[in-house]
Amino acid sequence: MAAVTTPRQKVGWGSANFVVIALALIPVLWMVSLSFKTPAAILDPSFIPASWTWGNYHQILSTSQFLRPLINSIGIGLIATLIAVVLASMAAYAVARLRFPGKSVLIGMALLIAIFPQIALVTPLFNIERSLGLFNTWPGLIIPYVAFGLPLGIYTLSAFFREIPWELEKAAKVDGATPFQAFIRVIAPLAAPGMVTTAILVFLACWNDFLFAISFTSTISSRTAPAAMEYFSGSSQFTVPTGPIAAAAVVITIPIIIFVLFFQRRIVAGLTSGAVKG
């Protein structure tokens, strides 16, 4: 917090704010504009649609080509997030609070996975999933999402867990609670805000994924929304389905904007907690 003194400086920072907000929003508004354009208006590069229509939304939401993948995205994202947060909480608790050999190995492993090029896993996992019958199923996406959500979860949660007042757990133990009870009854409720933050970050990562989604699925029974947009068809074979794709892009962006509006502070805290300590 620096003191902004002169009016001139205020104007300067104010216009800088305006530039940032405009740069962040213009591409999003462009997509919203496209999604409301009629097929004829799409060929007009102006920002305000010459003629408005709900047709693009009607088109994508009336067929299973987008609805089913949207349900897949939500279902797969929620299940993967739940599993990743539960497993990461257990590991992060151990990392933050317990002394045990192998802790640095765990942290090193999580770091390796966090920086891991996903494409390097696509080829072997594709073959493994084919032979296990996991290809083109929900678990076929949930399992890799959990694995990539875990490092993020362990880092974020262990940073949060270190801030929790530790004496309370000791008090619970003195009162006769086992370490496991102390974890479930005392620490878990205190850790809830950190877990919500982590859940949001992990869900956003699953929601955002494209590479695994197009690699491990082949039909709409498990394809997620970002992957499904590629398979949209235009009104005729030779037209690009610009309007429907823009509408789909807006639909999958809405949850993000809602998350960001409600949890802005938490997302910022979560993003920066794991990476920039010390």
Next chain:
Amino acid sequence: MSTTAETVAGTTEQAPKQGKRQLSEGARAERRLGWLLCAPAVIVMVAVTAYPVGYAIYLSLERYNLELPQDIKFVGLSNYGAVLSSPYWWQALKVTVIITVFSVAITLVLGMLLAMVMHRTLFGRGTVRTASLIPYGIVTVAAAYGWQYAWTPGQGYLSSVFNDSAPLTSEVKAIAVIILAEIWKTTPFMGLLLLAGLSLVPEDLQKAAKVDGATAWQRFTKITLPLMKPAILVALLFRTLDSFRIFDNIFILTQGANNTGSVSVLGYDNLFNALNLGIGSTISVLIFICVAIIAVLFIKGFGTAAPGTDIEAR
């Protein structure tokens, strides 16, 4: 085993030496619990990453084309010879390095500016943060479609601003558009990481320097930057490795046409278009080696603190 411990049990205040047995008993339970709590996470991470990486190395030594399932054969390192002598690999690597270097460098500068704006502003602080989180959170593919249409001649606002140009059809311009899309998407993340580092710079120091007559630029280069160095290096490491695996933006914007494919796009094409598991795995292993080299360079070369070492130290 715990006889001596039992004799002193009950007294809360003990000399350290007397309590040693009891501590080690507790330490053993703590160790067991630690392993127990970490086990499920470790099992999932090993099963989904370590095992497939091992499997990829094995596959990379085989001739294995899904179209010719009878012709699977151990061929040693010849896949590596084939990939490393192929112009496609080197072109993809060149494109990846160019995109990584430019997008990370520009993102660093813009992220620093964004962090300053977020740090200095009293008015509309929450608004700026919320707005800048939207590019971070938005699905890359959705944003990429937006950029693609924006640069399509005849229908895109950016194309019409630049005289109906069609940048996505030429190599250099298409790479520039890809870099632009990357920068838009990742600057907020960089800005937030740097903002966290910026808030660690003591305000008193800035004021003292100001009193001593240091200009704003001097204060930035002599105080802010050196103090932020650890935060900057960690942010750079993350962004570089993330940028190196670029896939989504290229896949939507150009499909890798006109020599714009990254190494990830090349690996994907070899698996799903050429159906060649052997070559695909070889590319996977090579990408993994590249990423490992980048990480080692950062951590050993620049002295970047490996993230998480502070957790370890506790």
